[in-house]
Amino acid sequence: MREAYLKLEDADCQAGGGGYQWNMNWKHTRGELDQVLEACRILELSPQEARDAMIASIFSDAVKNRGNFIVHNVHGAQAAAQVLSYFFDPDNPEEIKIVERIVLAVKQHQIAPPEFMARTVAVLLCRKFDLEPFDRLIARGNTIEQAKNKLNRRVISIYSKIRLPYQKEHLSDDLLTIKFTEEEREMLSAIEIEDWYVPHPDVRDSVIAHALIAGDHSINYNNPDGFAKIALIRGPSTEAYFEDPTIYDSLESAMASFSDSYKILLPEVRTLALNGIRRTHLAVTRVLRIMTELFANITVGPRDNKTEINGEEMVRQAMDRAKMKNPDIFERDAGYSSEEGHRILEKAVEKVGQILADWQEEYGAIPFCEREPSQSEPGPGRLPFWNTPLRYPLRDQKGELLISSLTELEQRQFAFALRIREIAVELLRAEQWFFC
Numbered sequence: 420m421r422e423a424y425l426k427l428e429d430a431d432c433q434a435g436g437g438g439y440q441w442n443m444n445w446k447h448t449r450g451e452l453d454q455v456l457e458a459c460r461i462l463e464l465s466p467q468e469a470r471d472a473m474i475a476s477i478f479s480d481a482v483k484n485r486g487n488f489i490v491h492n493v494h495g496a497q498a499a500a501q502v503l504s505y506f507f508d509p510d511n512p513e514e515i516k517i518v519e520r521i522v523l524a525v526k527q528h529q530i531a532p533p534e535f536m537a538r539t540v541a542v543l544l545c546r547k548f549d550l551e552p553f554d555r556l557i558a559r560g561n562t563i564e565q566a567k568n569k570l571n572r573r574v575i576s577i578y579s580k581i582r583l584p585y586q587k588e589h590l591s592d593d594l595l596t597i598k599f600t601e602e603e604r605e606m607l608s609a610i611e612i613e614d615w616y617v618p619h620p621d622v623r624d625s626v627i628a629h630a631l632i633a634g635d636h637s638i639n640y641n642n643p644d645g646f647a648k649i650a651l652i653r654g655p656s657t658e659a660y661f662e663d664p665t666i667y668d669s670l671e672s673a674m675a676s677f678s679d680s681y682k683i684l685l686p687e688v689r690t691l692a693l694n695g696i697r698r699t700h701l702a703v704t705r706v707l708r709i710m711t712e713l714f715a716n717i718t719v720g721p722r723d724n725k726t727e728i729n730g731e732e733m734v735r736q737a738m739d740r741a742k743m744k745n746p747d748i749f750e751r752d753a754g755y756s757s758e759e760g761h762r763i764l765e766k767a768v769e770k771v772g773q774i775l776a777d778w779q780e781e782y783g784a785i786p787f788c789e790r791e792p793s794q795s796e797p798g799p800g801r802l803p804f805w806n807t808p809l810r811y812p813l814r815d816q817k818g819e820l821l822i823s824s825l826t827e828l829e830q831r832q833f834a835f836a837l838r839i840r841e842i843a844v845e846l847l848r849a850e851q852w853f854f855c
Contacts, residue, residue, distance in 0.1 A: 455634030731772030760852030
């Protein structure tokens with residue numbers, strides 16, 4: 420894992436490229452392993468159980484992309500079963516049991532965050548069956564009209580079961596899966612869900628999955644790298660249910676998922692889940708302040724005498740202004756870093772600078788909206804996905820984006836929104852090496 424991570428660090432991944440999210444999955448796994456090992460120590464797992472939890476962690480996001488988000492746990496479990504078959508003796512019942520335990524843990528990690536996962540499944544079902552938007556559906560409650568619509572009732576029932584996964588009345592007799600009705604199973608099969616796996620605390624072997632879930636929670640919500648991962652899978656050119664108005668909404672979703680995921684953690688590992696929250700929130704604040712200075716300093720029109728963006732220098736100037744205006748969140752004694760950390764930061768500055776320079780070369784000016792008379796903040800007009808909502812293109816029946824449904828300016832703003840996200844991701848990942 421360490422060698423694979425170092426190779427990824429040296430690889431150049433273009434914005435929006437096919438491998439960009441793939442690389443992020445493995446960078447996330449690299450950080451998760453460390454936290455899973457710590458969770459194993461806290462939970463006092465045996466060496467064999469710790470080994471199984473670590474292996475499950477490696478496969479948990481191994482087959483994850485934008486098209487299989489809701490079932491990537493099943494695909495990861497299939498990969499685990501395939502790979503482990505080369506290392507374990509299929510004629511040895513004890514070794515087969517080990518493989519089964521690892522495969523089950525990979526399937527079970529999908530439980531968190533429960534409210535988010537339940538809502539995502541419900542939204543997908545509403546869209547698949549052409550029902551009204553889920554938020555409107557759930558807001559009605561138990562009305563007579565609602566009771567008449569069988570599909571609506573099934574969606575709400577499925578949502579209610581997934582969001583409260585430990586309630587035994589919702590579970591199978593062995594407490595390993597949610598007990599859906601036949602009608603609910605038929606509905607779920609339309610979005611490729613066959614079962615919803617649960618690591619119930621009363622089942623001893625579920626401790627493997629809980630070590631994995633605790634590690635995943637920690638790296639997702641207690642570390643800047645986790646916020647980078649969440650920002651990357653949301654916003655433009657992602658699934659329709661991840662179409663956030665701004666990058667702020669993407670980052671706030673991570674904060675909301677923290678409390679959602681925290682509810683299902685075992686009591687013993689909740690201290691691990693709380694470690695690093697303040698540090699992470701400071702890191703996110705620093706990144707947003709730097710980006711504020713960066714975008715506020717880019718002018719358009721007659722005041723802009725620049726013929727070419729010196730991207731790297733602009734980033735350094737933005738960082739200096741952010742430090743000068745917000746010394747409390749950039750104070751040196753707040754933490755430390757290593758020589759490697761400074762190298763990573765320099766690499767991030769270069770990448771962000773190159774993003775801006777490449778944009779200028781390909782598209783020209785940054786696609787700000789026209790400045791409104793009511794705008795009080797300094798700088799040019801508002802920038803979609805940064806400080807005003809992004810206009811998303813319509814989708815066809817297959818869910819593909821119809822870019823032509825946007826105006827020419829909106830198309831450029833949509834394209835630059837990808838760069839806004841990439842800038843945030845690079846700066847957040849650099850923060851992982853500071854203020855530890």
